[in-house]
Amino acid sequence: MKFDRKNLPDNVLKRLHYELLLPRLIEEKMLILLRQNKISKWFSGIGQEAIAVGVTQALQPTDYILPMHRNLGVFTGRNVPFDKLFAQWQGTKMGYTKGRDRSFHFGSKEHHIVGMISHLGPQNGVADGIALASKLRSEKTVTAVFNGDGGTSQGDFHEGVNVAAVWDLPVIFVIENNGYGLSTPSHEQFRCLSFVDKAIGYGIEGIQVDGNNILEVYNTVHALAESLRERPRAIILECNTFRMRGHEEASGTKYVPKELMDAWAKKDPVENFEQYLIAESIIDQKYCDDLRIEIRKEIENDLEVAFAEQHPQPNSDDELKDVYAPFSQEVIVPKGNKTEKRYIDAISDGLRQSMERFENLVLMGQDIADYGGVFKITEGFVERFGKDRVRNTPLCESAIVGASLGLSIKGMKSMVEMQFADFVSEGFNQIVNNLAKAHWRWGQHADVVVRMPTGAGTAAGPFHSQSNEAWFFHTPGLKIVYPSNPIDAKGLLCAAIEDPNPVMYFEHKLMYRSIKDFVPDQYYTTEMGKACVVREGSDLSIITYGMGVHWALEVVGDIANCRAEILDLRTLLPWDKEAVMAAVKKTNRVLIFHEDTLTGGIGAEISAWITEHCFAELDAPVVRVASLDTAVPFAPTLENNFLPKIRLKEKIEFLLNF
Structure with missing residues (x-):
């Protein structure tokens, strides 16, 4: 492996060495803990550290990075506290997701990191949005988003690259080409010889680097980033590397030919770079040994902090409270003409x-x-x-x-x-x-x-x-x-x-x-979560929304002496339980009416809730009227038969006569 330091000073080279060691030593400790059954799962990036480290160190702290499972070097390179990181992996409350999600499935605005979800590809679109905001604000920042070679087969990758290309967004699509998507080799994933070839189809640049050479990754990304700050555009960066361990540790690597493992073991990014620095007299072996002792001590200290915390005590109120971002609507009352x-x-x-x-x-x-x-x-x-x-x-x-x-x-x-x-x-x-x-x-x-x-x-x-x-x-x-x-x-x-x-x-x-x-004419808002009575009545309550409101008004108007109350939900999630309960208590007969198909429709949930909470108020069964359980047909005659309006009158009369 040939290293070209270009004009990088010694302190930068030493910093890159330190940043390479951090994820390697943390991983080595995690593998020990996994064997001791002290952690539940691990996705190893051993052998691929140069990519995450090189990209992270080449970018500015204000540039967003969207990493994946094997990119521990992004988190350590952005100085994410070890104790919080370890707590995240343990599922304790000190972690970034309060025990609600695993591994790197989190983000941190403080560190300009947005983690992945298990579906792999969706982070590309998110990267586009971050880059779009930066471009609209003329911030001259760059966004880097990581992909595995297997994940590039997903439509989300294509869509993300295509949008960034069309909109000239400053996004570096980093592809870690490590030879396998779990156990599926590359030749069963795609036919192109390299991902640089794919860039041609999007009309953008594609650049290939040795993903195990920290200086090649660092220098390339640094140059690309500076160029993108002045001329925003999308770029595919293919980093050739190899996964030395299983997709996750339980998977193993038996499907990989031994000669392939042996060949890539000689290209270890940490060992090769360290030997280069020693040969160049930038560091010596004692320096390396002392640094390892220092880092391992820091790891042990922060593990002790993380392991001291227990799994969170469940509190249903807290769990429900965090489903939505806090927001208290201040209704703006309509005024003027x-x-x-x-x-x-x-x-x-x-x-x-x-x-x-x-x-x-x-x-x-x-x-x-x-x-x-x-x-x-x-x-x-x-x-x-x-x-x-x-x-x-x-x-x-x-x-x-x-x-x-x-x-x-x-x-x-x-x-x-x-x-x-x-x-x-x-x-x-x-x-x-x-x-x-x-x-x-x-x-x-x-x-x-x-x-x-x-x-x-x-x-x-x-x-x-x-x-x-x-x-x-x-x-x-x-x-x-x-x-x-x-x-x-x-x-x-x-x-x-x-x-x-x-x-x-x-x-x-x-x-x-x-x-x-x-x-x-002026700006105003309507309260979300509040239903509205559009027709007063005492015989029965029709709970509906959307087009159902107009159909209900029409049908009820055609039934002699029908005093039906019609409640327009307006908001379906959250829906107005108080208004529904009031309607049930007022008429004691309920019909739920919607255009959606019957089975599994929203009416089923509302009906179940009424039965559970208002059963004593009912004088008749809750009736649902909805569209047929088919797809929507094209011919007007068939469509009319599909829609629920033609069945509403019969059901109203059934309830009135029950």
Whole structure:
């Protein structure tokens, strides 16, 4: 292995040696503790330290790094306290996730580190968002995000690189090419000879280095970073290395040919660099021995601190409290003139006034810029706010949702428009595993609104008509709103944008141009989590939301002498239990009505809650009316049969006569 120090002074070389030793000696201790059954699991980076160390030391402390399992050198290089790090691995409360997550699944704003989730690829989109915020603020910072060679097969990697390339974001996509994805060799993972070749397809630079040569990694990344500060752009950096231990220790390495292990053992990054420094008379053996003693002593002392702490005592209130970032909504009461607006106009109005109110708000979505979105909600926004804040996106839903979290990490707000709610499945993982869990896991709020044009009734078929709010209803950490009228559409959208938690905002396409009302012109908010009685009654209570409100009003109006109360939930998560209970007590008969399919719909949860908490108030069984348990059909006759409206009258009469 040839080392080229270029113009690096001795103190920098000695620092790199020290930073290489830290993760190696910690790992050696962890492997001993694993054999002693004192830790539960370990993902070893032995043999790959030069990459994490070289990248970290070459960047500025204010540059964000998004590491993975084998990048201990990122954390030690950013001076993360050993005791807190060890506590994190032990699952004790002193750790960064309070015992809620494992290993490196955490972030630390103080150290400008954002850890991974187990799905491997989603961190690329998050890196894009961090870099986008830095670019918008002209901060001249760089973001580095780590990937294993196996993880590059994921769509999240492609989307993250593609978005960074299109937007010229200062992101270094570090690929640790270590020959295996768990036990699967590279030739079964991909056909390209090197990842540099992939860069060509994205129209960006691709650079390959010896990942075991600390000076080659350090010098390359340092030069790239300085270049990216002046000319932001995306770069793929392929670091060739080898994994000397199993994917995790229980996996072993029996699947690796012995000659391959022997060959790479000779390329050990720590031993080779140390021998080079000794040969250059920069250090000597005594220096190395003394340094090892000093580091091992520090490790033992901090382990003693970490091991002294017990696993956290469970407290359900504390666990529930951290699901959402703290936020107390101050409702802004509507004032001033009112103008007749369609549902779609009210949404556009709320979005525009939120952009005026929050200068750190960025809108992202397909075709939302010059074209104004497929429904024209953002028409004229580019002229008013510019393309930096109103951003057309590639068809990369996962990367864009990930970028929204990255923006939030940097203190910005974002709105992501799904062109149709159906397409959210492409970004599902980012929403339910990153946005929803970030605050509970490591205290990072996700200040994101995902707008969801939803619903059937337009003969658009099974992929443009789904009601999928129940997909997210089951996920702690998300909030869900679903306005049924223009006044709430504006007020709830403004409220959702104010809230620092991730909000799924559902808007029914059929209402866009068919529902009108007089809407306050000025900015205002509607209280989230509060239902609204839209029709007083005493015979039965219809609990519904969205288009169901209008269908219920129409059907009830056609039934003679039917005094039905209609409760519009408006917010689905959290939903208004007090209002539901009041409705049950008032009429003693309940019908839950929604457009989503019956099985597993939100109505099932509300029905179960009523049965559990209000059973004594009921004079009849709780009835649910919903769409058929099929996909949404295309032909209008079939779609009409699918939707629940045609079955509502029969069920109302059943309840009235029970």
